[in-house]
Amino acid sequence: MCTFVGSAAEPTETGKKGEAFNPGEVILHHVADSHEWHWFSTDNGNFVSYFPIIAYQPSKGLSVFSSEKIAEGKTHDNFKLEDERLTTLDGSKVYDFSITKNVAALAVSSLVLLIVFASVARSYKHRVGQAPTGLQGFLEPFVIFIRDEVAKKSIGPKYERYMPYLLTVFFFIWFNNLLGLTPGAANLTGNIAVTLMLATLTLLITLFSSNKNYWTHIFWTPGVPLPLRIIMIPVEVIGVITKPFSLMVRLFANITAGHIIILSFISLIFIFRSAATGLFSVPFGLFISVLELLVSILQAYIFTLLTAMYIGGAVEEHHDDTHAAGHEHDDYGFAEERRGGSNIAHLDRPDVAAH
Amino acid sequence: MQLITPEFGLLFWQTVIFLLLLLLLARFAWKPILGSLKEREDSIDAALKMAENAKLEMQSLKASNEKLLADARHERDQMLKEGQRIANQLVEQAKTTAVEEANRISQQAREAIQQEKNQALAEVKNTAAQLSMDIAERVLRRELADPAAQQQLVDEYLKDVKLN
Numbered sequence: 471m472c473t474f475v476g477s478a479a480e481p482t483e484t485g486k487k488g489e490a491f492n493p494g495e496v497i498l499h500h501v502a503d504s505h506e507w508h509w510f511s512t513d514n515g516n517f518v519s520y521f522p523i524i525a526y527q528p529s530k531g532l533s534v535f536s537s538e539k540i541a542e543g544k545t546h547d548n549f550k551l552e553d554e555r556l557t558t559l560d561g562s563k564v565y566d567f568s569i570t571k572n573v574a575a576l577a578v579s580s581l582v583l584l585i586v587f588a589s590v591a592r593s594y595k596h597r598v599g600q601a602p603t604g605l606q607g608f609l610e611p612f613v614i615f616i617r618d619e620v621a622k623k624s625i626g627p628k629y630e631r632y633m634p635y636l637l638t639v640f641f642f643i644w645f646n647n648l649l650g651l652t653p654g655a656a657n658l659t660g661n662i663a664v665t666l667m668l669a670t671l672t673l674l675i676t677l678f679s680s681n682k683n684y685w686t687h688i689f690w691t692p693g694v695p696l697p698l699r700i701i702m703i704p705v706e707v708i709g710v711i712t713k714p715f716s717l718m719v720r721l722f723a724n725i726t727a728g729h730i731i732i733l734s735f736i737s738l739i740f741i742f743r744s745a746a747t748g749l750f751s752v753p754f755g756l757f758i759s760v761l762e763l764l765v766s767i768l769q770a771y772i773f774t775l776l777t778a779m780y781i782g783g784a785v786e787e788h789h790d791d792t793h794a795a796g797h798e799h800d801d802y803g804f805a806e807e808r809r810g811g812s813n814i815a816h817l818d819r820p821d822v823a824a825h
Numbered sequence: 826m827q828l829i830t831p832e833f834g835l836l837f838w839q840t841v842i843f844l845l846l847l848l849l850l851a852r853f854a855w856k857p858i859l860g861s862l863k864e865r866e867d868s869i870d871a872a873l874k875m876a877e878n879a880k881l882e883m884q885s886l887k888a889s890n891e892k893l894l895a896d897a898r899h900e901r902d903q904m905l906k907e908g909q910r911i912a913n914q915l916v917e918q919a920k921t922t923a924v925e926e927a928n929r930i931s932q933q934a935r936e937a938i939q940q941e942k943n944q945a946l947a948e949v950k951n952t953a954a955q956l957s958m959d960i961a962e963r964v965l966r967r968e969l970a971d972p973a974a975q976q977q978l979v980d981e982y983l984k985d986v987k988l989n
Contacts, residue, residue, distance in 0.1 A: 502827055503835060524834075553827060566834040573838040580846045587854035594861035599868065613858060633859060634851035642846065663831035667839045726828070 493737035501657045501729050503572045504554050505537040509654055521574060524567040525549060525556055537568065572664070575656035579646050587641070616640050616774060624778035628785050632778065635675060639668060640774040647725060647766030651759065659769075660725035662718065669718035672777045676714075680784035713780050717773055724769050728762045956986055 507519040520538040527533070530548070539546035540556075548558045556566040569577075586605065593606040602610045621629035621636055646659045658664055686692065688706040691699055735755040739747045960982050964975065 498828060503832060555827070555832075566832070567837060568834050569838075570832070570835060572835050573842075576835075576839060576842050580842050583846060584849055584853075587850055587858070591854045591857040594857055598861070599865070610862070614862065617859070617862075630859075634855045635847065637855050638843075638847045638850050642843065661831075661835060662829050663835040664839050666831045667836055667843060671843070722829075 491737075491740045493734065493741060497730055497733040497737065499554075500733055501660055501726050502554060503570045503656070503661060505551060505556070505568055505570055506541060507571050507574065507654075507656075521569040521571070523549065523556065524569065526565040526567060527558065527562060528565075529562055571656045572658050572661055575646075575649065575658050576664070579642075579649050579658065582649075583641060583645055612640070613637060620771075620775050620778045624775065624782040625785060626782060626787075629778075632675070632679075632781055635671075636774050636778055639672075639777060640770050643668075643721065643773055644767050644770035647769060648763070650725065650729070651762055651766065657726065657729055659721055660729055662722045665718040665722040668721070668773070669714035672717060672780060673710075673714040675777075676780045676784045677710075679781055681787075683786060684784045713776070717776055721769050721773055724765055728758065728765055731758050732762070 505521060505523065507521070509517040509519065511517065518541075520536050520541065522534055523537050523540065524532070524534050527548070533547060533549075535546060537551075540549050540551050544550075545559060548560060548562075549556060549564070550559060551557075556564060556568065558564050586609075590606050590609055593602070593604070597603070597606075601607075616637055617629070617633060620640075621633055625632055643659055646664075649655050650657050650659060688710065689703055691702040691706065694702055732755050735751040735758065738751045739745070741747075960979060963982065964978065
């Protein structure tokens, strides 16, 4: 939020009083990625960290230089920044592998995750047979929850293979959601590239663990009259893609929306150019911020739960078709439990209602 | 539309870093953590089972103790009864012996008395004979003609005699 206040204050401080404050531009600028890390601005100048630009041009090869050289409309070599997008002056194709603000935040949060969980793992080794304490005691319930309530219930007896991915996804999203709420931090989980990658990984895992039963369900849905089965094929095939697509959009939209709401409340102060607006904006902003704390873990949980359920659907064992068509069940009774256990499951599994 | 167009660079780094993170966490965090959790749960399970077994064992021990106690009580009752019986028997025996002894003693006493009586009678007979001899002697010595005087004399002598 510091960055926001800094740059929002700029137009008035530099004397350009006539220039209208454009909240849309400012907000979008703040939820988007950037090639530099703008910490805050004071009267004495901006405090900005510049990251290296790593650009690959098929015609000219790799070039690496500091993003300071092309900051604020400057050009360097063949490069310039257009709305934070690296382009070339001659219009040729360029692939941008730069360390952006989000990449830096990603590296930092990954390091944090590694340090935290390595230390937690160490305390398990040092305190064998003892009750968990401290960080270990705080994080253990989440690990157990993901294992027992998410993985075991959604995937069934084969859950153990998917535990590393589920735990990593859960804590990665949660930690980054929380870090994204800190002032000046990057909006990592609110970036579609990040959620796209996570959703793609979930899709790949689902496809690679799918069994015959899963594909039979898609191409020859059991328990459905023959003409309907033909119609069900495209529906089910689209379902394969929409499931991870919903994962991608849900996380991205939730986190970005939260940021936009908070930024909008603060923008009101600058739009009305009155401190009194703060009486309204600050409590509302605070409320949304606290709500975001809840959303940060909720979104991590939902992403993990749905991932587990998609995997569960792919590894589920054969159904008995002679049974009543309206009943989804498997050899282990997990499906029944799954359907009864969570309301979210109903909302996100249109295929459940289909058969 | 910058917001919903994934940037190629971030996508690349996210893939690289996330997969690296996944591998490292799986190797250095999730494996030991999940392993320890499982181990701990197993040990708790085992401890609970052990406690349950101990409880059952305690119960059976208690039951066997009670049985032992009941047996002991029964034995004690038996012993008391036996003792009573022996005591009664002893008393009975003693009584019989006592009666027999008493009978024997009184028999002896009777015999002794009979003996004494016979002896006494013999003595009395002897004394009476002696006496008669004396009287006869004295009568012969005085030669009394008068039968009255004789009678008087006999009475006189008899008066002197004390039959003891």
